[in-house]
Amino acid sequence: MTSATQVLGRSVVVFSRNYLPVSRVNIKRAIILIVTGKAEPLDFAGGSGIAVRSPSVVYQVPEHIRLTIAGAERVWKVPPVNRRELLKRDHHTCQYCGSTKQLTIDHVIPVSKGGKHKWDNVVTACERCNQRKGDRTPLIAGMPLLSQPKAPMHPAVAFAEQFWKEQQEHLE
Structure with a gap:
């Protein structure tokens, strides 16, 4: 019961x-x-x-x-790039080694090399990986990213994607 x-x-x-x-x-x-x-x-x-x-x-x-x-559809804007939103997007995980300790923000293409402070160019990185990568790109440093950086998506779109993914798993 x-x-x-x-x-x-x-x-x-x-x-x-x-x-x-x-x-x-x-x-x-x-x-x-x-x-x-x-x-x-x-x-x-x-x-x-x-x-x-x-x-x-x-x-x-x-x-x-x-x-x-x-x-009335709620207006949703992509949030500005900041530490809190970045940590949330990257699940509080270093995008180079997967660590969850001593996290910082890293520019994939360094600002000194023309990289911008935008969603597709910033990731969460632990202090160790950030220092190891230094002023180089991940390719040159030999440090591939665990996931490609991108702007957060609209919450309804994220929910819809998750919903249909779950439905597909139930069918299999």
């Missing part, structure tokens, strides 16, 4: 009006969206849902809902 806290701890995927996955919400929020007419159930899994029981009613909450309201 499932406890109330287990049921209320589950989440529902919310799709936009054009069927793009945009976020996850808790069961209570999903019920409110459906009851107020701001969302409708989607039946991707063939009638499956989460049973929420009250003393008088059993309510089947779908695992996927679609917004029916046209909300």
Whole structure:
């Protein structure tokens, strides 16, 4: 038997009006969206849902809902390059050796060689790797990057990518 806290701890995927996955919400929020007419159930899994029981009613909450309201799209700007955002993007990990200790910011193409302080040219590096690389490019220093630097993506796009990746893994 499932406890109330287990049921209320589950989440529902919310799709936009054009069927793009945009976020996850808790069961209570999903019920409110459906009851107020701001969302409708989607039946991707063939009638499956989460049973929420009250003393008088059993309510089947779908695992996927679609917004029916046209909300103003929030304007999202790429955040400026700063230490906090860079550490977040690089998962607090040196992009040369994978260390999580004594992290600094490194310009992949050094500023002295014409490199800019932009998302595609800065990475998180530990002090040791930053000093070892010095005023050289990773190629010249023989220090390949663990991942290519790029600007953070819109949160809804990142969520959609993760959602579809998970769906693909479930099919395999």
